[in-house]
Amino acid sequence: MAGLFGSAASTSQANTLGDLSKDVALQSPPDDSVSDLSFSPQSDHLAVASWDKKVRIYAITQNGGSEGKAFFEHDAPVLSCHWSPDGTKVVGAGADKMAKVIDLGANQNTATQVAAHDQPIRCVRYFEPPGSNAPMIVTGSWDKTVKYWDLRQSQPAATVQCQERVYTLDVKKNLLVIGTADRYINVINLSEPAKFYKTIQSPLKWQTRVVSCFPDASGFAVGSIEGRCAIQYVEEKDAASNFSFKCHRDPPQNNMTNVYSVNAISFHPQHGTFSTAGSDGTFHFWDGVAKHRLKGYPTTGGTISATAFDRSGQIFAYAVSYDWSKGYATNTPQYPNKVMMHPVGAEECKPRPSVKKR
Template sequence: MSGLFGSQSNTASQANTLGDLSKDVALNQPPSDSVSDLSFSPRSEHLAVASWDNKVRIYEITQNGGSEGKAVIDHEGPVLSCHWSSDGKQVVGAGADKAARLLDLGAGAAVSQQVAAHDQPIRAVRFFDAPNSNAQMLVTGSWDKTIKYWDLRSSTAVATVQCQERVYTLDVQKNLLVVGTADRYINVVNLNEPTKFYKTLQSPLKWQTRVVSCFPDASGFAVGSIEGRCAIQYVEDKDASSNFSFKCHRDPPSNNMTNVYSVNAISFHPVHGTFSTAGSDGTFHFWDGVAKHRLKGYPTVGGTISATAFNNTGGIFAYAVSYDWSKGYAANTPQYPNKIMMHPVTPEECKPRPSVKKR
């Protein structure tokens, strides 16, 4: 689909899709450096925040939008990824110190333990429930061009899988693992056979992959690139007719030039299956991928958006406003905003709408 779906000609419709940021609340005591990842607990109102100041912070979000720091995982370098276990008792962080570190909140632990290691920085980490067992396992993806699987009871990897290139992003949902690497490779893994690529494809987007995010039902995934595009891809060939890509996070053309921005984060609503995109242009949007239209677009938040997450009920959308290095080191000034905002989500913002068929 070539155009920005949801773009309408009349101003009334445009006004109808414009979102409101006035009720968004800032997180108390955010990290002191850029935020790289956000992850909500699947069981409670706790938010994990990974940042370039070598920490994963865990906050409790209260009813009135307040927030309080509860725990910290210390790393020896910038943290690039964080994730919660499905029971909400453990948090893992991974990053430039080539290690993944876990904090067991269920055990009341105050100090984290190292649970994974790579030869190069770890770009992404996810918990998953091992198929045919109740065991929680980890998968890590690194710039050393491998993904590794970890049983938390062992200090060595259960298995290592070689990828074509450096791992830039990965995501897990049920038995689906999707890994995006440099050179636009995307590897699809069925976790029933974790050491084999079920399918390998080149990204349908022409530029570098920034993020992959699995559908809640694990039937497919979304891909975001540095060039202001998003693609919706189904795993099975029988559903391939539903694959499409669209433009987003780009300025209106001016003098035959269009400014395009990186899509930094894609988050799926846990209830409705609709999704958000957020980018270096400082905006986020909610989309209905089935009906192929935009539900809401929001005004710029005054800085690039580096990470996003919905809470477990879908009632809170968290987004980090912090520098993402999209304009190099010179733009990273002390004045650049560094904050995490909580957006209260109303049903009309993210509920799917009936598809309007054009004649």
């Protein structure tokens, strides 16, 4: 089922082309590549993690304007950041093998270390354990473990051994999905956080770059380095709805197709539609239920390393910065490094009305 979006996208190219002209640049962006973006679930604030060893927090206005409000530092590049459910704290994690939290509600200027691994921490998420109102943190590391942290304790509440290095993870409600090297994808039901609910090989043939949970936690999307995205449901009864599609590829020329990494997948908080963004410098909005591309956007002039919707779904943030896919030598001072705010139009992310055949 690989070509589902391909034919539809090409035939309706003209009316699906999106507009970047109203996008607004973030003021005073990081000094190096952006690794992660996270909007507050409670207020109009954006956290930005960067290879310059900082996590910055900005206030965002409805027209996309911005103002720096706070930042905290790590000892090495920061690879991931996330907001607490109540919107008072931000966690960062990275190559210094630790996670740190800043308490914005307490007007702190410094962050407190809350987690440690034996290797760099690739991703971090806040979550609320089932039946608890005390948020916890989950970290995934290149040391092949996932650890849960109760912020009132210095030792991990639990450690889960994975098959390989953790490259990506995401959490929504009771669903935790972990993508590792060698294309393993582990699904955990947070009611039983210390064991895998199921493990699958990625439906995509190449290295997993990103996993992103559906808003209703019934499944997840997977993006890989070969310009492909997969939609996967957790339960076997929904398996007939699983599919994958091609994206972030150049049109074939002389029997050759340039393919690009899918670096980020973000779900719209209201509509359940989703975005993909990649090393080709473009992003697209998709309706996974109707298997249809809603909008595709012109190239932004550099690879897109991270994306996020705000809590209302009215602003889509994307980072245009070097994604390290071509190694150290290609990262020149001239390479763009910016975070853009795209105002989401009323029709851009709305699902297509279903057309029933008579």
